[in-house]
Amino acid sequence: MTDLDVDALIDDTETRIIITCGSGGVGKTTTAAALGLRAAERGRKVVVLTIDPARRLAQSLGLTELDNTPRSVAEVNAVNGGRLDAMMLDMKRTFDEVVLAHATPEKAEQILANPFYQALSSSFAGTQEYMAMEKLGQLHKQAERTGDWDLIVVDTPPSRSALDFLDAPERLASLLEGRFLRLLLAPARGPLRLMSAGVNMAMSVLNKVLGAQVLTDVQTFVAAFDTLFGGFRQRAEQTVALLRESHTAFLVVASPQNDALREASYFTERLREEGMPLAGVVLNRVTTTHAPELSAERSLAAAERLDEADKSPLAAAVLRLHADKMHQVVGDHKRADRFRRGHRSIPTVEVPALADDVHDLTGLRQIGELLTA
Amino acid sequence: MVTGKGGTGKTTVAAAMALALAEQGKRILLVEVEGRQGLAQLFDVPPLPYVERRIAVGPGGGEVFALAVDAEAALLEYLDMYYHLGRAGKALDKVGAIDFVTTIAPGLRDVLLTGKVYEATRRKAHGRLAYDAVVLDAPPTGRIAPFLNVNHEVADLAKVGPIRNQADAIMGMLRSDVTRIHLVTLLEEMPVQETLDAVEHLEALDLRIGSIVVNMVRNSPLDDDALALAVKEKLPTTEISKGLRSAGVAVSKELVATLLAEAHDHAVRVGLERENRDRIDALGKQVTELALLPEGIDQGALFDLAEELGA
Incomplete structure (x- = not known):
């Protein structure tokens, strides 16, 4: 069981990309923002890409609008020569930009106006993950070209499963290049005789069920999108290659609950399979106390004695609170410890739970301190 | 319909609601559509196939059936039911059309899922409705409004034809008095914000809010x-x-x-x-509080929650 040295990670100039991932609700975004701020105040030039942050956290970074562009965060202590930019991902706009960059103006216009493109770019289950990776690729290129940043910190989408974001690019690419779309394209390209009887029947069924107009919309979309097809898989592969490089570091974030820890296990396992560099696991929001010597049982018993004697209800209430707290402390530690013992080779760091949500830079600095304590 | 942000316990609340509705002689169908097998985990049974099966008897003596709707299976069933396309359905599957329709065209996926709920709600058996109530463990708050409104969108895309007719019928049911949407939340910033946003979106779509369920409440x-x-x-x-x-x-x-x-x-x-x-x-909505169960959720705990909801 080893400790994760977060300061060593962010101070290492070889670390160029940090990705925080984990299941929803474990504090990924806050961790990403806190890391970015700490790295900036220790002298790195940082950009933080957040996805769907809580309102107060967004405000703490000065992110008031979703405009898909990094904005400088004021009030960062720049005494060490660092700086911090932050941005919120706008997935539709990012997708539009990809289309605009890779298609001729007329084609781009056709694609952007197509109802099926609009559905895909705003609500396909994997689009957000895909676009987060796309944006990371763009920021990385910009960083190399302009030297604006030497560290990119990326938060991952609040997926149902932490694995979604690794799978989504491939899923989207394979759908866009899949046999069915090829098939839909075929009539637009010509020789129908190439189709088998089964396929012909399939097409006629689709016509019947969807109505000819819907099918035409899909075909138009596919035809217009065709120019981008090769590009999509290539881009997905490039991004995945970028993630495998040694200057990328994955940080898996988990709260000490069974579901989140199970997700974290799957995720660390998957990263290893894919050959992606895992820096460690942040065990976040672990309940702590300065009075572990007063156990839940003794605390409750003392409260009951006071009740029976009809004495000091205030002291009894405070003891009950402590008993609740001790239950959580013991449970959290048991689960966190079990996780560490089950993953001896993975460096971990524990971050104690705070009473309040983070809503300003002071709060983020505090998390940064706790991450490196 | 039971929705809520991930982590608020919407599946648990949906199950407790189904149990609460299962009075003597009643049959309730509990449906999940997210492919997570959350109901199987909750009731501690093997993963549910695409078949309605009895999963519990409510404290009131009625029966609760569970169904995990799978969009692909629903599409094949739909094709077979309305077009008698057993074989052609298979042909579609082979070329990846089913995968395409259910994955990339999110609208159609949701049409199939809501369509299955519609079918179960109206199904007759032995001269009466097959189910007295259908409880849906619906998609999370972030996705609930587009999910329920998908049939309206489809009606826009398909101007005529069988799809249009079905879309109109489903939308009619969802907007009518038989449907109520319950939103589960915790008293934390993000879930509450999402609840407020979802209520606004749903009401703008003419959909009816049942109640807000505040879950995991701890008394001080x-x-x-x-x-x-x-x-x-x-x-x-x-x-x-x-x-x-x-x-x-x-x-x-x-x-x-x-x-x-x-x-x-x-x-x-x-x-x-x-x-x-x-x-x-x-x-200004009806608000129901459910207490935090520190020992975790098992069937006994579900019964406790069902009782709280029933009260």
């Missing part, structure tokens, strides 16, 4: 006066030290300071929870 052992003092770090130190001593606790300065700090943190959290509760109350 401190009364309001004590909470107010604790927030200001002004709890009477001497009085508490004395109380602790008379309860036989080995009192040190550090221990008292720790307990007071814990009371302060607790009071701050209660304050935030109350702010969030006020935001919920401002909606």
Whole structure:
């Protein structure tokens, strides 16, 4: 069981990309923002890409609008020569930009106006993950070209499963290049005789069920999108290659609950399979106390004695609170410890739970301190 | 329809609601559509196939059936039911059309899922409705409005034809008096914000809100006066030290300071929870509270929650 040295990670100039991932609700975004701020105040030039942050956290970074562009965060202590930019991902706009960059103006216009493109770019289950990776690729290129940043910190989408974001690019690419779309394209390209009887029947069924107009919309979309097809898989592969490089570091974030820890296990396992560099696991929001010597049982018993004697209800209430707290402390530690013992080779760091949500830079600095304590 | 942000316990609440509705002689169908097998986990049974099967008997004696709807299976079933396309359905599957329709065209996927709910709601068996109520463990708050409105969107895309007719019929049911949407939340910033946003979106779409279920509520052992003092770090130190001593606790300065700090943190959290509760109350909807079950959720706990919901 080893400790994760977060300061060593962010101070290492070889670390160029940090990705925080984990299941929803474990504090990924806050961790990403806190890391970015700490790295900036220790002298790195940082950009933080957040996805769907809580309102107060967004405000703490000065992110008031979703405009898909990094904005400088004021009030960062720049005494060490660092700086911090932050941005919120706008997935539709990012997708539009990809289309605009890779298609001729007329084609781009056709694609952007197509109802099926609009559905895909705003609500396909994997689009957000895909676009987060796309944006990371763009920021990385910009960083190399302009030297604006030497560290990119990326938060991952609040997926149902932490694995979604690794799978989504491939899923989207394979759908866009899949046999069915090829098939839909075929009539637009010509020789129908190439189709088998089964396929012909399939097409006629689709016509019947969807109505000819819907099918035409899909075909138009596919035809217009065709120019981008090769590009999509290539881009997905490039991004995945970028993630495998040694200057990328994955940080898996988990709260000490069974579901989140199970997700974290799957995720660390998957990263290893894919050959992606895992820096460690942040065990976040672990309940702590300065009075572990007063156990839940003794605390409750003392409260009951006071009740029976009809004495000091205030002291009894405070003891009950402590008993609740001790239950959580013991449970959290048991689960966190079990996780560490089950993953001896993975460096971990524990971050104690705070009473309040983070809503300003002071709060983020505090998390940064706790991450490196 | 039961929705909520991930982590708020919407699946648990949906199951408890189905149990609460299962009075003597009633048949309730509990449906999940997210492919997570959350119901199987909750009731501790093997993963549910695409078949309705009895999963529990409610405290009132009625039966609860469960169904995990799979969009692909629903599409094949739909094709077979309306077009008698057993073989052609298979042909579609082979070329990846089913995969395409159910994955990339999110609208159509949701049409199939809502369509299955519609079918189950109206199905007749032995001269009566097959189910007295259908409870849907619906997609999370972030996706609920587009999910329920998908048939309206489809009606726009398909101007005529069988799809259009079905879309109109489903939308009619969802907007009618038989449908109610319940939103599950915790008293935390993000879930409450999502709840408020979802209520606004759903009502703009002419859909009806049933209630807001505030889940995992913890009662404070401190009364309001004590909470107010604790927030200001002004709890009477001497009085508490004395109380602790008379309860036989080995009192040190550090221990008292720790307990007071814990009371302060607790009071701050209660304050935030109350702010969030006020935001919920401002909606003017029916609000139901469910207590936190510290021992976790098993079938007995589901019965407790069902009772709380029924009350």
